[in-house]
Amino acid sequence: MKQIPPVLLFILRLWIGLVFVYAGFSKLMEPVENFRGIIAQYEVIPYALVPFLSVVLPWIEFIFGTFMILGYATRLSALVLTALSFGFLMVLGSSQVLLGSVPVSCGCFGEGGIHLSVRQIFVLDILNTAIGIKLFSIKNHPFSLDSRFK
Amino acid sequence: MNPRYIITGALLVVVLAGGIYALRKNQAPLSAGPRENSSAHSKGPKTAPVTIEEFSDFQCPACQKAEPTLKKIMADYPDGIYFTFRHFPLAGHQWSGIAHQAAECAAGQGKFWEFHDKLYDEQPLWSGSANPVEFFLRYGRDLGLDLDPFAACLNDQKIKRRVLLDKTEGEAMKVQSTPTFFINGERVVGPVELENKGRAKVESLLGKPPVLMSIPPEKTT
Numbered sequence: 001m002k003q004i005p006p007v008l009l010f011i012l013r014l015w016i017g018l019v020f021v022y023a024g025f026s027k028l029m030e031p032v033e034n035f036r037g038i039i040a041q042y043e044v045i046p047y048a049l050v051p052f053l054s055v056v057l058p059w060i061e062f063i064f065g066t067f068m069i070l071g072y073a074t075r076l077s078a079l080v081l082t083a084l085s086f087g088f089l090m091v092l093g094s095s096q097v098l099l100g101s102v103p104v105s106c107g108c109f110g111e112g113g114i115h116l117s118v119r120q121i122f123v124l125d126i127l128n129t130a131i132g133i134k135l136f137s138i139k140n141h142p143f144s145l146d147s148r149f150k
Numbered sequence: 151m152n153p154r155y156i157i158t159g160a161l162l163v164v165v166l167a168g169g170i171y172a173l174r175k176n177q178a179p180l181s182a183g184p185r186e187n188s189s190a191h192s193k194g195p196k197t198a199p200v201t202i203e204e205f206s207d208f209q210c211p212a213c214q215k216a217e218p219t220l221k222k223i224m225a226d227y228p229d230g231i232y233f234t235f236r237h238f239p240l241a242g243h244q245w246s247g248i249a250h251q252a253a254e255c256a257a258g259q260g261k262f263w264e265f266h267d268k269l270y271d272e273q274p275l276w277s278g279s280a281n282p283v284e285f286f287l288r289y290g291r292d293l294g295l296d297l298d299p300f301a302a303c304l305n306d307q308k309i310k311r312r313v314l315l316d317k318t319e320g321e322a323m324k325v326q327s328t329p330t331f332f333i334n335g336e337r338v339v340g341p342v343e344l345e346n347k348g349r350a351k352v353e354s355l356l357g358k359p360p361v362l363m364s365i366p367p368e369k370t371t
Contacts, residue, residue, distance in 0.1 A: 025170075029174070031324055033339050033343070034324070037338070037339020037342070037343045040342040040343050040346070041212060041340050041342050047342070047346065062166065063163060066166055067162070072158065073159060
């Protein structure tokens with residue numbers, strides 16, 4: 001199989017890292033109730049988990065996104081971010097199938113933030129899942145802190 | 151595993167968490183609760199022990215979904231809640247701005263709440279149409295509004311600014327999505343949270359609502 005050029009691997013790492021750093025940072029700078037209210041609308045998520053997820057998810061996104069950019073614990077970070085992207089995809093997909101709609105039309109990504117349609121969110125999550133799987137499958141990441149410790 | 155590797159990771163986490171805490175600390179404090187000087191629309195006794203302030207978008211399906219819960223809470227405590235409605239038309243909703251303006255125009259003729267209810271009741275109709283103004287004019291006629299000033303008001307920049315003023319105040323309070331409620335200053339976001347956390351908050355302040363039971367009439371022989 002043809003190897004991916006190191007620069008492209010680095011760009012993929014930056015992409016997925018920046019997406020999650022932005023997602024986590026924007027939530028961490030807002031009152032936690034904003035994100036809590038949004039995930040509560042996804043009825044496929046048990047309500048008992050909502051308070052916990054609303055606090056923990058933004059931190060996971062922000063910290064592992066930064067790790068990914070820096071190339072620290074790169075494979076673990078790739079695994080976590082892939083799991084998140086795939087999880088989001090499952091929640092969106094099951095909401096669409098079971099409930100007939102996805103509750104993202106009411107400023108869920110913030111009025112000042114990036115506005116994405118449901119289709120764009122699906123595409124973004126599929127793309128991030130694929131990139132995450134690819135990055136996880138690679139043992140040595142160029143331009144990474146991991147390579148410094150080898 | 152290399153101890154330096156673990157220490158580096160731990161340091162990164164500490165720096166990242168510290169940075170976030172520092173940024174949060176430097177944020178301006180949020181103001182909450184209805185403002186006496188605003189031209190917002192309110193109902194219920196002003197001296198009520200509970201205040202609910204809602205930032206809402208007439209075109210937002212989640213706001214429509216929250217309406218029955220809100221009405222039930224208001225009906226359960228007719229003397230206990232002072233409710234304030236604030237405009238928060240979202241940028242992603244094509245007809246929100248004009249819908250909020252129309253509601254303000256109806257308010258000018260004393261029919262804000264009637265128009266408000268009409269907009270939510272018929273949200274799928276006007277929000278999916280190419281010309282929602284036709285619907286708004288029909289609602290105005292149904293509610294007995296004087297249509298000429300109502301139609302002229304729909305282009306009034308002063309009314310538009312009043313709507314945007316509400317939104318600006320909401321943004322200053324970090325309202326990001328609709329519906330966002332402030333129940334005695336405590337933030338509650340979305341219809342599901344209103345049903346759970348919001349209702350629980352109101353019950354904690356006012357007690358459980360009285361249960362109305364109908365007694366069957368005595369049998370006569």
